[in-house]
Amino acid sequence: MTPRTGLTAPDATPAAVGSPQPGARPEHASRPADPHLPDAVPRLAAAGPHPAATARQPADTVPSRPVRVRARVPFTLRRAGNRTAELVTFHAPPDEGEHIAVLFPTPDSGEPEREPTDAHAPLVRLHSECLTGDLFGSARCDCGPQLDEALALLARHGGALLYLRQEGRGIGLYSKLDAYVLQDAGADTFEANRLLGRGADERDYRTAALMLHALGLRRVTLLTNNPDKERQLRAHGIEVTATRLTGVHVTPDNTAYLDAKARGGHRLPFGRPGTEEPV
Numbered sequence: 001m002t003p004r005t006g007l008t009a010p011d012a013t014p015a016a017v018g019s020p021q022p023g024a025r026p027e028h029a030s031r032p033a034d035p036h037l038p039d040a041v042p043r044l045a046a047a048g049p050h051p052a053a054t055a056r057q058p059a060d061t062v063p064s065r066p067v068r069v070r071a072r073v074p075f076t077l078r079r080a081g082n083r084t085a086e087l088v089t090f091h092a093p094p095d096e097g098e099h100i101a102v103l104f105p106t107p108d109s110g111e112p113e114r115e116p117t118d119a120h121a122p123l124v125r126l127h128s129e130c131l132t133g134d135l136f137g138s139a140r141c142d143c144g145p146q147l148d149e150a151l152a153l154l155a156r157h158g159g160a161l162l163y164l165r166q167e168g169r170g171i172g173l174y175s176k177l178d179a180y181v182l183q184d185a186g187a188d189t190f191e192a193n194r195l196l197g198r199g200a201d202e203r204d205y206r207t208a209a210l211m212l213h214a215l216g217l218r219r220v221t222l223l224t225n226n227p228d229k230e231r232q233l234r235a236h237g238i239e240v241t242a243t244r245l246t247g248v249h250v251t252p253d254n255t256a257y258l259d260a261k262a263r264g265g266h267r268l269p270f271g272r273p274g275t276e277e278p279v
């Protein structure tokens, strides 16, 4: 039986949404992994930017195609306290990624909670794929605990998690692991990307905005510490009525990574009581 999500999923997306807006990032082509890495990492670093990093399609030539809901499938999610959620797939995401949305119903009992969200601006998490953290529980990053935190909050309050196939901040799994090799030699997370000839963060949230439009979610409460997500969603016509910060999930292995995130502009609520654990 399909769960009651309280979230609508219209078929079409307004054409205006597909057009890049000022402040939006350009589309990034997907890139094949270099089969010679990691041995070739120092050579690549010396060779300058990866050609794909400098040959992106200009934003104004990106075709404007509507993103539509393709299928809605109910699942019971053990990782979300055995709540039933709908997994939603999409037709025609502009970056051709197999992104999914996970829609959690508004709780049945009592009034929907006003905090952290309300019925008109449901809680939404844009979660960038992290195979190492999300699946294997790597302690190098905070992705796994952030995913658990988001699932717990969404199971409690209802809303949507967009699981975006943006592994390694958009550079892909193999390149992320090459970046880890460089980090182990002293580079921080952003420098390591640049040494590989890639952007410090190549993620583009236009597809995420189009997915939200396809789901009828034009007003959201965003769960993130990353102001770029908020800025890009707004540039693509999503009204972010409030931002709820995620917790800071510290491990012995991720302190340098968290420090670099804070230097890079993430709002990490270090020192706020209780925020070192999922909130």
Ligand SMILES: Nc1nc2c(ncn2[C@@H]2O[C@H](COP(=O)(O)OP(=O)(O)OP(=O)(O)O)[C@@H](O)[C@H]2O)c(=O)[nH]1
Pocket (backbone or CB within 6 Å): 126, 127, 128, 129, 130, 131, 140, 141, 142, 143, 146, 166, 167, 168, 169, 170, 171, 175, 176, 179, 180, 189, 193, 223, 224, 225, 226, 229, 246, 257, 261, 266
């Ligand atoms: N290139 C690279 N990617 C990483 C590294 N550590 C984690 N990631 C990727 O970063 C993405 C998560 O981004 P983060 O910067 O941790 O967090 P965020 O999504 O920007 O911000 P929040 O919404 O606050 O979680 C995932 O795709 C991870 O695979 C790293 O050292 N290098």
